[in-house]
Amino acid sequence: MSFTSTAQAPAHSAALGTDPQWWRQAAVYQIYPRSFADADANGIGDLRGITSRVQYLQDLGIDAVWLSPFYPSALADGGYDVDDYRDVDPKIGTLEDFDAMIEALHRAGIRLIVDIVPNHTSDRHEWFLEALASPKGSAARDRYIFRDGTGPGGDQPPSDWTSIFGGPAWTRITEPDGSPGQWFLHSFAKEQPDLNWHNREVHEDFLHTLRFWSDRGVDGFRVDVAHGLSKDLPANLPSQAELDATPKDGSHPIWDRDEVHEIYREWRGVFNEYDPPKIGVAEAWVDSSRRPKYASAEGLGQAFNFDLLEASFDAEQFRETVTFNLELAAQSGSSSTWVLSNHDVVRHATRYGLPPKADGEDKAGTHWLLSGGSSPELQAEEGLRRARAATLFELALPGSAYLYQGEELGLHEVAEISDSDRQDPTFFRSPGFSVGRDGCRVPLPWSSTGAAFGFGDGAAHLPQPEWFADFSVEAQDGAADSTLSLYRRALQLRRELQGADTLEWVELPGAGSDVLAFSRPGGWVCVTNFGKSAVALPAGEVLVSSQPLSTGELPAETTVWLRQH
Incomplete structure (x- = not known):
């Protein structure tokens, strides 16, 4: 069966314009819908809750929302076990609620990217x-x-x-x-059976799904496990040890096979039926040399770069990561993507407050999480200071910046969750080795009081700690030195200042190896002091800084944007 798109994009989409390159330097805000805002007091965030907060998103200054799965699901994996790809989970809304949400976003000048999960369905599909x-x-x-x-x-x-x-x-x-x-x-949970992408019916059904949401006004798709769809399993299957030893060079039985790009060429054909074309961004955990294939103009168009997320707060690592990924993006003609936090990792304010990881050590703070946040001791103030500096660095870079809900509040990871309250399948399937990803998925604090800190009128589906009160939107709104104010100011400036998606590294005489600076077209410069001591502040008009500045000095672990004439 084949499907042809006949519906026109909703009229409110016209307010966004038709620039086909809008995504290249977009600031994209990830919403994990079940933990964003609860409008019906059932403890679970919903689409009407998102609609009620569109003004907040507009004031924040983002260009697009990336909406994590909202489909009918048993939540065996936070919604990534999909029962029906062309409907909304009744617990979080209806298709009518979806239409109202996207209309509100578009009228506010915010585009919408939705998650699509093509590697597997749920076992209830x-x-x-x-x-x-x-x-x-x-x-x-x-x-x-x-x-x-x-x-x-x-x-x-x-x-x-x-x-x-x-x-x-x-x-x-x-x-x-x-x-x-x-x-x-099932490459993931047993409730997530893998699809057979050698079956033509699977191809056609997903093409139908892409058109279904595109016709409702969706602007793009974030593709979950984009490197896993194509599989070639021999009659005699290799052992796990043999599978692990097989190079992921395009011929691996399961991961990152060359023919997966034939699927995305089909998808690109659907994307290009629309004006402007829909975009795709691949979640592809592959060797960096193979990432450009996913980001090519003939494929999805963009691919996530998680390298900055995995880097320590270190000037040399940041410079090498940025240089490498800008060169990599140039190979595909795409723009790079920058990520510091998302729904799968410990929040970066917490990562930066833990001791530096040794080679081969867990990158996600597992040991700290397993201790309930007691060991090693979290240096919370240092972590947040570094997170603010890293975010301002990230937002100055050419390319797309993907932000995760709550990072604009400076939220730390929530470690103090009892076993009885946990929901992530990694906790249940890996006892003693992982407590899962619930700590970054705790519902947001909108107010400083109330049973759910303004998330909803009832208890939240994951418990919120008392310290959330000091990090709430209410506590930070209007406070000039708050993390929320920093994000708003930086995102506003980013729109005003950004030009061509290029940068030039700037060597500052006498600054030392802990200081990293680069200029962007238009005469503005980003300077980050990764060190523990203040350094001389370069000349220029201060546009924004991640920490208050002393006269003539750039404090430790601080980023500043300067306009130099």
């Missing part, structure tokens, strides 16, 4: 339910990856593969007649 009710070898099962088991009676999985979330990557089903049956592959 109608296709998977049909596969369970159908016999071995049926067309329904061919949409997924089913295999016979090994050993006597097929009671052992087809291979010893481990899922990303821990535990086996294969789960056995019960056949319609009640007998033990085949096994299905």
Whole structure:
């Protein structure tokens, strides 16, 4: 079956203009909908809650919202287990609520990028339910990856593969007649069966989904696990050890296969049916040399660069990361993306307040989280100071900046969550090794009082700590030195100052190796002092700084933007 787009983009989209390059230097704000704002007091954030906060988003100064999954879901993986790709989870709204939300965003000059999850469905998707009710070898099962088991009676999985979330990557089903049956592959949780992208029906259904949301006015798609769709599994499957040892050079059985880009060329054809074309941004955890393929103009157009997120607060690491990724973006003709926090990692205000990680040490603060935030001791003020400096550095860079909800409040990771309150499947599947990602997904504090700090009228779905009161929007709104005010000022200036997406490194005489400076077209300069001591402040008109400035000095762990004439 094929689908053709006939609907016109909603009229309110016209207010955004038709610049096909709008995304190149956009500031994009990620909303994790279940934790943003709750309008119906059920403890879960919803679409009407987002609509009620559009003025806040407009005042913040962002160009686009990236909306994490809002589809019907059992929440086995925070919404990334999708029951229906063309509907809204009843717990967070309706299609009518979605239309009202996008209209409000567009009228405020804010575009919308939505998550799409093409590697797997949920185990409640109608296709998977049909596969369970159908016999071995049926067309329904061919949409997924089913295999016979090994050993006597097929009671052992087809291979010893481990899922990303821990535990086996294969789960056995019960056949319609009640007998033990085949096994299905799930690269993540068992509630997320992997799709078979060799099946043409899978291709056509996702093309339909892309048009469905595009016709409702969506401006682009963030593609989850973009490097995982195409798989080529031999009859005799390799062991986990052999799989781990296989180079990811385009021929790996599961990850980053060359033919995945044939899928995205199809998607690009759909994107280009619209004016301006829809955009795609790949979440592709691949070798950096292979990232440009995802960001090419013939493919998705942009790919996430997580290198700055993984760097320590260090001048040399930041300079090397930026230089490398700007060169990488030039290979594809795309712009780079910059990320410091998202829904999968410990917030950067906390990461920067923990001891520097050693080579090979966990990058996400797992040991600190496992201790409930007690060990090693978090240097919270230092972490926030560094986070403000790193953010101002990030926002000065050419390319797209992807911000995560709550970082504009300077929120730290919430470590003090009891086991009984946790929701992330990584916690349940990796006991003693990971407490999961709930700590960065705790609902936002809008006010300094109330049962849910203004998130909603009832208790929030994840417990909020008392210290949220001091970080709330209410506490920071109008305070000149607040993190919220810093973000608003920087994002306003970013729109005014940005020109061509290039930079030039600037060597400051006598500044030392802990100071990093670069200029952007138009005569403005970003200077960051990564060191522990103040240095001389370069000449120029101060536009914004991450910390108050002393006369003639740039304090430790501080970024400043200057206009030099």
